[in-house]
Amino acid sequence: MNLGHNPVLLRSAVEMLSVNPHGVYVDGTLGGSGHAQLIFSSLADNGVLVGIDKDNEAIAYATTIFTGKKNVIIVKDSFANIKKVLFDNSIAKIDGVILDLGMSSYQIDTAERGFSYISNAKLDMRMDITQLVTAKTVINEYSTEQLVRIFYEYGEEPAGMKIVREIVKTRQKQMIENTGELVAIIRKVLGQGTRGMTAIKRVFQAIRIEVNKELDDLKTFLHDVTDLLNPGGRIVIITFHSLEDRIVKSFFREMAIVCTCPPSFPKCICGQQPVLKLITKKPIVPDEEEIQANIRAKSAKLRVAERL
Known part of the structure; x- marks a missing residue:
């Protein structure tokens, strides 16, 4: 190894x-x-x-x-x-x-760990894979207020509220399962350019910090x-x-x-x-x-x- x-x-x-x-x-x-x-x-x-x-x-x-x-x-x-x-x-x-x-x-580059926004994988982001809370838990089960808080506090993302609204709207139709789906949601709100990419990095950071405390x-x-x-x-x-x-x-x-x-x-x-x-x-x-x-x-x- x-x-x-x-x-x-x-x-x-x-x-x-x-x-x-x-x-x-x-x-x-x-x-x-x-x-x-x-x-x-x-x-x-x-x-x-x-x-x-x-x-x-x-x-x-x-x-x-x-x-x-x-x-x-x-x-x-x-x-x-x-x-x-x-x-x-x-x-x-x-x-x-x-x-x-x-x-x-090795954590970032192992796609199935779900830390990277580059590869499409299950929303996970756990350092300790035995813990119950994953990125999927955060995205699909946290309230609007909780998501807004972590995006602002842990990601310092000014468009946090807009992104959360789109997440909530999407998950009401179907569960958000993969990193690629989350990236697409953020891109839908902020576009394909630099602004969208910056937000993706911030949101992924925020979720990872929350998942792993x-x-x-x-x-x-x-x-x-x-x-x-x-x-x-x-x-x-x-x-x-x-x-x-x-x-x-x-x-x-x-x-x-x-x-x-x-x-x-x-x-x-x-x-x-x-x-x-x-x-x-x-x-x-x-x-x-x-x-x-x-x-x-x-x-x-x-x-x-x-x-x-």
């Missing part, structure tokens, strides 16, 4: 993790195990790597790669459940964690992870769209604030102590060479914070 996925900002991300050979590290989004393998190569025999992913194929691939490695723990779960995963494996603290929030190439999982992870890090431990996160990046950026800044007193106060009375130190005040982005080699890298942003 070869998942054929080249992680974006691979070396930059692992370098920023600043791996201690004797430490405990978590790759919360295994994917094709690119980051995990590079982290593992820096670990001593008493170092530990925990790999987490929702995707069955990612878990199967990582299990094959790390067969016989006693200091590697592979867990099928969401990174949102990092606290439980570590507890279940008797790990109290970690020295670093990495998340790559991008879609793996991506932003909710990220918020839960951030809420829990700081308590799990040893001092000096780092959080390394690669985002691929503004919604994710906004959440990460805001959280890191909030946790790095020294004082919340109004500027007019002569001295600090809030007593707030920072929890994190910003390692990247501005995000690291791929260079032109990497973008040329992998166009999907174009929107990637890498942010890093360190536990104080």
Whole structure:
């Protein structure tokens, strides 16, 4: 099995993790195990790597790669459940964690997964194929209000209401089953040109985020992870769209604030102590060479914070 996925900002991300050979590290989004393998190569025999992913194929691939490695723990779960995963494996603290929030190439390119608007396939979009909610569920069962909300919030699509009206009109006649049908509905509303294509990308993103609870999982992870890090431990996160990046950026800044007193106060009375130190005040982005080699890298942003 070869998942054929080249992680974006691979070396930059692992370098920023600043791996201690004797430490405990978590790759919360295994994917094709690119980051995990590079982290593992820096670990001593008493170092530990925990790999987490929702995707069955990612878990199967990582299990094959790390067969016989006693200091590697592979867990099928969401990174949102990092606290439980570590507890279940008797790990109290970690020295670093990495998340790559991008879609793996093998997920996008496997038509039957339903992530791509290029190939016609069943509306699915599940990272975890054992969960019940699919893209088909969202499109056919969500109310008008729910669909409008996710298209605006998760897709930032200004024509969300028009698209939803056409979806509701169509599904009243027959169930919407395939990605091609959804693409046709959006094209009917916004045409065959660039505007229609942009809306298709935004709507597919919105549905995928909703199906997999991506932003909710990220918020839960951030809420829990700081308590799990040893001092000096780092959080390394690669985002691929503004919604994710906004959440990460805001959280890191909030946790790095020294004082919340109004500027007019002569001295600090809030007593707030920072929890994190910003390692990247501005995000690291791929260079032109990497973008040329992998166009999907174009929107990637890498942010890093360190536990104080």
